Amino acid sequence: MGCLLVLMMAVSPRLVIFLFWLARPLQFDAAFGGPILPLLGIIFLPFTTLMYVVLHTPGVGLSGSDWIWVGLALAADLAHSASVATKSGYMSGLRSQ
Numbered sequence: 001m002g003c004l005l006v007l008m009m010a011v012s013p014r015l016v017i018f019l020f021w022l023a024r025p026l027q028f029d030a031a032f033g034g035p036i037l038p039l040l041g042i043i044f045l046p047f048t049t050l051m052y053v054v055l056h057t058p059g060v061g062l063s064g065s066d067w068i069w070v071g072l073a074l075a076a077d078l079a080h081s082a083s084v085a086t087k088s089g090y091m092s093g094l095r096s097q
Contacts, residue, residue, distance in 0.1 A: 013046035020053060031056035047073040047080070 009016045021028045031053045032038045041049030051073035055066040062070065 013050050014042055017042055017050050028053055030058040045077045047076045
């Protein structure tokens with residue numbers, strides 16, 4: 001199950017977030033508490049949002065090493081955004097010619 005989750009997360013993190021929310025809505029709600037922050041996370045930082053929800057322990061939150069995984073997911077989100085921006089021809093506010 002874990003390998004399938006990682007494979008699906010690499011292909012479509014937004015789909016995995018939706019499936020995780022369908023499978024475990026209480027854990028998803030315990031991680032955020034409201035609907036605004038998860039929606040923003042799904043739109044702008046899907047890897048980070050998914051990692052936060054998977055690692056969040058109700059009542060405890062995230063412990064020390066969990067933040068490292070969330071940081072790696074943030075780096076993956078930023079790398080993905082940079083890759084998309086580079087492929088579209090946008091580079092530091094200037095279009096390459």
